[in-house]
Amino acid sequence: MATSTGIALKRTALYAAHREAGARMVEFGGWEMPVEYSGIIEEHLAVRTRAGLFDVSHMGEIEVRGPRALALLQHLTSNDVSRLKIYQAQYSALMYPQGSAVDDCVIHRLGEDHFFICVNAANTEKDFEYIRSHNPCDASEVRVRNVSAEYSQLALQGPASTTILSKVTDARLAELKYYWCCPASCCGVDGLLARTGYTGEDGFEFYFSSSESEKVWRTLLEAGQSEGLIPAGLGARNTLRLEVAYPLYGHELDAETTLLEANLGWICNFEKGPFIGRESLLEEKRQGVRKKLVGFEMAERGIARDGYSVLTESKGQGRVTSGSYAPYLKKNIGLAYIPPEDAEPGRNLEIEIRGKRVRAQQVALPFYKRPRNPKIND
Amino acid sequence: MYPEEFLYTQDHEWIRVDGNTASVGITDHAQKELGDIVFVELPQVGAHLTAKESFGTVESVKAVADIYSPVTGEVIAVNPKIQNAPELVNSDPHGEGWLIQLELKDRSETDRLMSAEEYEAYLKGGAAH
The missing domain is CATH 2.40.30.110 (Aminomethyltransferase beta-barrel domains)
Known part of the structure; x- marks a missing residue:
């Protein structure tokens, strides 16, 4: 499969597993992804009432590390990164000077000087270049790496998520609060487990080595069988996020739309000090949004x-x-x-x-x- | 899979001709491509349709598709169940999920439509793209 421009589409490590499960594949953000398996409505309802498992390995991961990492992210993003405790996560945006988003993202703090950022698939290269080009420091002070190819990401979402995941992990799920993460072994594979998601339900997102993808995918589906867990595609992911009005970059967000226009004032922290786009946003607050x-x-x-x-x-x-x-x-x-x-x-x-x-x-x-x-x- | 007594279009509609009248629907292939159908918009009884012109839309959760009339004619019936149960197009596209009935203007227009065998070959060819 190729795009209209002839560029080959990327595939996640689970491509074969999706085909085997009867998925219909579509192009999304440069990737060939499962849009649905049994049907969008059935998958959507499974996530609202039981659980669904999504391969979201197309999402990008960017690591920012070093003594000046916090300062760089404070400058580039709208939310206050300094408020993050270790293993806490935060929804934020990489900013343009005009108050719009380069991308929206989730920043996980893995250490005092160590941040792991989940970004949108289609924006990964752009984000990486943007962060790198705004990094005034050398590698000893801040190192920015695009580690997307190393990671698979699965999202287990729905009210039965905890019950299902507890069968295959020793992580203490009851203590893992919303928008926190922890290193964990799931299905015998080490990775980063975050209580986050894009569906409006309770759930988890697990980042781990892409070489272990099939093992984690199959083990989770099997563990969740008695709870009614089914694989879910990007079609249901979109209708689920729309019901909870989460923005999707390229739709609600783009370079021409400010965070205030997008109802994302809650991720703008004007007290944290200067950041790219702050002046434009403050001006917009005075003048009103367009x-x-x-x-x-x-x-x-x-x-x-x-x-x-x-x-x-x-x-x-x-x-x-x-x-x-x-x-x-x-x-x-x-x-x-x-x-x-x-x-x-x-x-x-x-x-x-x-x-x-x-x-x-x-x-x-x-x-x-x-x-x-x-x-x-x- | 595809009923022998139907004729088919390249846009994935089927037509079952019975004397001077005909039923029209979308094919099993079309409903599978669309996924869960949640909305169908159809013309009123009495509307005049022209062959190959759009006469309505079928919408799934994620997509909108125009439906084209295989032949020229007047709408004499609209499936009364479809508005409240558009999922019938998914569950029984060649039966309960029929869309409209037409009175044909010119039976010879059906000559250019595909037989079931030709349609299946057409689908196989399409899949090779």
């Missing part, structure tokens, strides 16, 4: 899709960034950028679907919030 990300539900028959035009009540123009049928909510939902003065739950929108204006209503985000589980301390 557009705002809102959620909507279709009020009439029709599904809004990425790129469709939006018209607000006051005839303001907007654009859909993500839209789909939401399998758990059983509604047609979407995210769109619209003029900020029109952004308010309850107000109507019109989505232009193939030349026809179809009514939608703004709703508060997220669309879905998982029921609180008293066993998890987040």
Whole structure:
């Protein structure tokens, strides 16, 4: 399989296992990835009610180490990295001066001077070059490495995740809180286990040597069989993240969209000191944003899709960034950028679907919030 | 797999001609390619369709596909179950998941459509890309 430009697509170490499991493969971010196995709806519901296992080895990993590593990341990212304790993780963004994101990422602190950053597949090279080109130090002070090829990443997501994982790891899962990580052996393979995810459910992401991929994949699927664990593809990953309104780079985020416009003010720490994009964001706070990300539900028959035009009540123009049928909510939902003065739950929108204006209503985000589980301390 | 008595288009619609009328749907291959179908938009009874022109859409969770009329004719029935149960197109694409019934304008238009055997060969050829 090749892209339209003729560049060969990359494959994860689990390519053969996906084909064997009957996956439909698609191009995503330069990779040939499983989009679905048994069907997006079934996989989506499995993650909301039981558990799903995702191969997310296409995600990039960048390691930043050395005495000046913290200072470099404080300069490049929007959130306050200094607040991370060892083995804590943080959602953040690599920043452009205009207040937009080079990429959104999860930073794991593995030591005082050691950071492990999970980035988007399609942005990995760009991020690596961006970090490297902004590193004023020599290798003795900060070393930046793109270690993506060394790692596989599996995401075990859903309410049964803990029960399943506890069968194949000695890590103390009850003590691993949301957005913390620890070195752990899972399925007999050493790696980094993080209580993170992109689905809105409880779950784990495990980073480990790609040479052990099949062993971990098969062992986990077998361990989870009695809990109803099934493999899940990028199709369900997308509908799951959309129900919880998590942004996807290239849709809700890009070089032209600021973090404030994307409702990501909560990952901007203005007190930590200077960082790239801080001045633009502060100016935007004073002036107000030019557009705002809102959620909507279709009020009439029709599904809004990425790129469709939006018209607000006051005839303001907007654009859909993500839209789909939401399998758990059983509604047609979407995210769109619209003029900020029109952004308010309850107000109507019109989505232009193939030349026809179809009514939608703004709703508060997220669309879905998982029921609180008293066993998890987040 | 593909019923012998149907005819097929390169866009993966099927048509079952019965005298002057015909039923139209999408093929098993098409429903598999689309995945879980969650929305179907169809014309009203009385609409005039032209061969090879789009007459509606089938949407899965992840994709939108136009449906093209295999022949020219007038819509005389629309599957009443489809609006509330679009998943019928997945579970029974050649039966319960039919989309519309047409009154044909010109039966000779069906001459250029593929037989089941030809369609299966066409799919095999397509898979080699």
